[in-house]
Amino acid sequence: MLVELLLFAVLVFLLWKTFRKPPGLPPGKWGLPLVGYIPWTSKSFEEQVMDLHEQYGDIFLWRMGTQLMVFIKDYKLMKEAFSRSEFTHRPNWEVLKFIEEVPHGIVSSSGIIWHNNRRFTLRQLRDLGMGKSSLVGAVQDQGLKLRETLAERAGTPGMIPHQLHLSLINVIWHMVASRQFDAEDERLHEFVKLLSEFVLLSNRLAIKDFMPWMQNVMPDFLFKRLIKYHELIDLKEKFMRYFKDETEKHKATLDPDNPRDLIDNYLLEMEAKKDDPETTCSEEDLLFIMFELFSAGSETSAYTFMWLCCYLAAHPEVQHKLHAEVDEVLPNGALPTLAEKPRMPYTEAVINEAMRACALVNFGVQHMAASDTQLGGYTIPKGAVVSSTVTSMHYDSLYWDRPKEFRPERWLDENGKFFMAKEGFLPFGVGKRVCVGESLARMELFIFTTMVFQSFSIAPAPGKSVNLTPDLRGFFFRKPVPNEFVFTVRKQ
Ligand code: HEM
Numbered sequence: 485m486l487v488e489l490l491l492f493a494v495l496v497f498l499l500w501k502t503f504r505k506p507p508g509l510p511p512g513k514w515g516l517p518l519v520g521y522i523p524w525t526s527k528s529f530e531e532q533v534m535d536l537h538e539q540y541g542d543i544f545l546w547r548m549g550t551q552l553m554v555f556i557k558d559y560k561l562m563k564e565a566f567s568r569s570e571f572t573h574r575p576n577w578e579v580l581k582f583i584e585e586v587p588h589g590i591v592s593s594s595g596i597i598w599h600n601n602r603r604f605t606l607r608q609l610r611d612l613g614m615g616k617s618s619l620v621g622a623v624q625d626q627g628l629k630l631r632e633t634l635a636e637r638a639g640t641p642g643m644i645p646h647q648l649h650l651s652l653i654n655v656i657w658h659m660v661a662s663r664q665f666d667a668e669d670e671r672l673h674e675f676v677k678l679l680s681e682f683v684l685l686s687n688r689l690a691i692k693d694f695m696p697w698m699q700n701v702m703p704d705f706l707f708k709r710l711i712k713y714h715e716l717i718d719l720k721e722k723f724m725r726y727f728k729d730e731t732e733k734h735k736a737t738l739d740p741d742n743p744r745d746l747i748d749n750y751l752l753e754m755e756a757k758k759d760d761p762e763t764t765c766s767e768e769d770l771l772f773i774m775f776e777l778f779s780a781g782s783e784t785s786a787y788t789f790m791w792l793c794c795y796l797a798a799h800p801e802v803q804h805k806l807h808a809e810v811d812e813v814l815p816n817g818a819l820p821t822l823a824e825k826p827r828m829p830y831t832e833a834v835i836n837e838a839m840r841a842c843a844l845v846n847f848g849v850q851h852m853a854a855s856d857t858q859l860g861g862y863t864i865p866k867g868a869v870v871s872s873t874v875t876s877m878h879y880d881s882l883y884w885d886r887p888k889e890f891r892p893e894r895w896l897d898e899n900g901k902f903f904m905a906k907e908g909f910l911p912f913g914v915g916k917r918v919c920v921g922e923s924l925a926r927m928e929l930f931i932f933t934t935m936v937f938q939s940f941s942i943a944p945a946p947g948k949s950v951n952l953t954p955d956l957r958g959f960f961f962r963k964p965v966p967n968e969f970v971f972t973v974r975k976q
Contacts, residue, residue: 508863510554512536512545518697520547528956530846530875537876543860545868549694551575552868554859555847557876559883559908561860565870566851566915572598575852575869578689582720582775583713589772590920591780591849600764601773604753606920608746612659622658623928624819626651627935629667634940634971641945641968644790648932649676652782655928660774661730662745671726678723679778685719687959688712727771746774781921783961784844785928788911790964791842792835792933795890797942797969798950802892805830807974810938820934822927828934829902833895835929836904839911840878841890842954846962848872848913874910875962883908940971 505514513536515521523532533555536544542558556562565571573594574580580592587593590601612619633647650672654664665672688711691698699707708714734747743749750770757763796803809830814820825832853868864870879887885894897903912919919925944950945968954962 506863506865509865510543510545510860510862511540513547514545515547518550519695520549520551529959530956530962533847533873534876537873543862550696551694552865553850554864554868554870555873556860556870557873557880558860559877559910562872562877562910563914565859566872566913566917568857569916570854570857571851571870572916573852573854574598575693575850577693577850579686579693580849582686582772583689583716584772588766588769589776591776592772594852594854596762597764597769601769602917602920604750605746605773605777608749609659609920609924611749612746619655619659619924620821620927620931622664623655623931624821624935625664626654627932629654630932631935631939633667634936635973638940638971638973641970643966643968644793646676648789649782649786651932652785652928653679653778655924656777656781658745659924660746660777661734663730674722675726678719679782682719682723682779683783683958683960685712685716689716690959723775724771727774730774731767731770746777777921780919781924784921785925787844787961787963788839788842788925789929789932791844792838792929793942793969794950794952794964794967795838795841796834796937797944797967798952799890800943802834802890803937803941805892806834806933806937807941810934814934814938817938820931820938822930824934825930828930829896829900830892831930831933832902833892835926835933836895836902836909837890837892840884840909842962842964843875843878844911844962845913845960846873846875846956847959848874848910849917849960851917872910872913877908877910880908939974941974943970943972944968945970 503517513521513523525532527535533546536546537555537557542561543554543556546553546555556565574587574592576587577592581587582592586597588597588601590598590605593601630645630647630651633645637645647667650665650667653672653676657663657665665675691711698710702710731747731751734745734751738748738751740752743752747770750765750773754763754765754767754770757765796806809828813824813827848871851870853864853866853870855866857864877883881887895902895905912922912925948968950967951965953965955965956962
C-alpha cells in the first residue's frame, strides 16, 4: 500500500512539474495542456483581453490551445519588443501563410525571404508612387468615381457604397500592374468578393494553428471539412490565376528600359539576380507579394474611411470645421494633391483621430519570439506569439486626455499646427515590421476625405443615430457595423 501511495505521489509530482507554468514567464492564464485556458464568458475576445490587462497589468500571457500568446499594452515596451530582431519573426500560422509549406511574400514570411521582399516592396512603393504625381492622379481618379457614385444616390439613405472598396483595389492594381478595372467589370467584382471571402474563410484556419493535434484525432476528411480546406484551396487558385495571368501578360510585353510597375520591376530583379546564390526571388514570391498588397492594403484603408464617415456623421461640429478648411484651401472644386497637406491641419487631425478611435487592427499583426529572451523583466520563451493590444493603448488615459471623446483638436498644437503625437498611437504597428503601406494609406485617406467632403455632407439616415459599436466578430479587424447615411450635395 505504501509503495502504491509513494508511486502515486511521484506521478502527481511529475505531472505537476511537466504541466505547471514555468517560472519567470509573465503573469496570466496558463490553463490545461493542449487546450490552454478556455474562458466561460459571453464577452468578446477584445473585452476579455482588456479585462486580463486590468487583472495582470501591461504584459500578460494567455495559453490558447498550444500557442503561448503574450499581450502588451505598454507603448514603450511594445516599441522595444518590435524593434528587436528576436521579435521580427511571424508565427508559422496557416491563417497567415495561406496553406503554403514555406511562407512567401512579406506579411507572413520571416528571415531572409521577408527581408528581401520587404526591401523590394518598400523601394517599389517609394519609386512607383508614394508622393509621386502618377499615383496621386490614380487616387484622384478613384476619388472621382466614388464621388460620382455618391452623387447618384445623394439625398437617399444607404450604406457607404461598394465603390469605396472598388476604388481602393483599383489604386493597388494601378501600382502593381498599371491597370484599373471599370466599376462594371465582372472580374473586378469577383476579385473583391474573393477578398472578403478570404477574410471570412481564413479565420477557420485558426483551428489548425491553435489546436494542431485535432488533425491527429479526427478523420482527415472531417478535419478538412471543419477548416473548409477545399473552399480555401479553390479560393487560393482563383486568386493566383489573376496574378499569374497578369504576370504572363507582363512577361510578353516587358521593356527592360521602361519598367511600368511592380510586376515589371520584380521580373527584372529576378533576371538580374538569376545567378546570385543568395537570391530568394521567385515567381511564387511575386504572386504572394501581389496577393498580400491586396489583402493587407484594401480592406484596411476602406474600413478606416468608413469609420471616418461614421465619426463625421456622429459629430456635425467636427464636420463643419472640416468643410470650412476644405473650402478655404480647395475652393471651386480644386482637386487635392499632397502639396495641400501642410495647409490642412484639421483634415489631418480628423484622419488621425479616426484612426485612433477606431483602433482598426486591434491586436496588430502577431510577431513570434525566435529565441528565448527577456522583455519587461519576464522570460519570453522561443515560439511565444506577441500581440499589441492596440485598443487599450488608443483608449489609455496615460496617453490621451478624455480618450473616449472624438476630438481632432488633440492633434493640433496651440498654433493650430498638426503634430503627430506618436506615444500610444499604433495604427500601423511599430518597429522593424511597421506597415509598408502607411504612406499610401495616408495618401488615400487624405485625398478621399478632402474630395468627398468637398462635395458632400454626411448625416445619419432620418430618425437614426450612428452606431459606433465595433463589429468584433473577426480576429483581425474592428469593423464598423452597417450604418445608413444620407450624403447631401454641398455648394462650395
Ligand atoms: C489604414 C490602412 C492600414 C492600416 C491600419 C494598416 C495596418 C498595418 C499593421 C498594424 C501592420 C502590422 C505591423 C506589424 O507587424 O507589427 C501592417 C503590416 C503591413 N501592411 Fe498595412 N495597414 C494599412 C494599409 C496598408 C496598405 C495600403 C498596404 C499596401 C498596399 C499595406 C501593406 C502592409 C504590408 C505588406 C504589411 C506587412 C509588413 C511586414 O510584415 O513587414 N498596408 N499594416
